[in-house]
Amino acid sequence: MSTFNFTLHHASLVVADTAVALKFYCGVLGMQQTDRPDLGFPGAWLQLGAQQIHLLELENPDPVTGRPEHGGRDRHIALSVQDLEPVREVLDKNSITYTLSKSGRKALFCRDPYGNALEILQRV
Numbered sequence: 001m002s003t004f005n006f007t008l009h010h011a012s013l014v015v016a017d018t019a020v021a022l023k024f025y026c027g028v029l030g031m032q033q034t035d036r037p038d039l040g041f042p043g044a045w046l047q048l049g050a051q052q053i054h055l056l057e058l059e060n061p062d063p064v065t066g067r068p069e070h071g072g073r074d075r076h077i078a079l080s081v082q083d084l085e086p087v088r089e090v091l092d093k094n095s096i097t098y099t100l101s102k103s104g105r106k107a108l109f110c111r112d113p114y115g116n117a118l119e120i121l122q123r124v
Contacts, residue, residue: 010052071109071117
């Protein structure tokens with residue numbers, strides 16, 4: 001069996017309105033938008049160090065209602081931060097609901113305006 005030494009380049013999330021999504025990802029979470037080629041549909045790319053999040057403004061084939069309240073029980077992407085407390089403060093300030101990790105780790109789960117689940121965990 002071969003070992004390929006994969007690293008994550010990007011994760012893509014479906015959003016209904018790129019401008020609204022950017023208010024959350026850039027305005028609330030402080031992510032930085034980067035250049036994106038014309039792909040024939042709206043969207044945005046966000047740079048996170050060597051990785052990216054691609055926001056795709058497309059019709060969502062998945063239900064946005066009826067998803068588990070706790071994002072850890074749903075499809076999600078996980079982002080790590082040095083200190084979780086400032087993230088909690090900015091989510092609270094912006095009235096964004098989140099749940100704490102059920103495992104006891106220093107982590108929380110929230111959703112973007114389109115129901116995409118994010119895990120944000122403190123690096124150990």
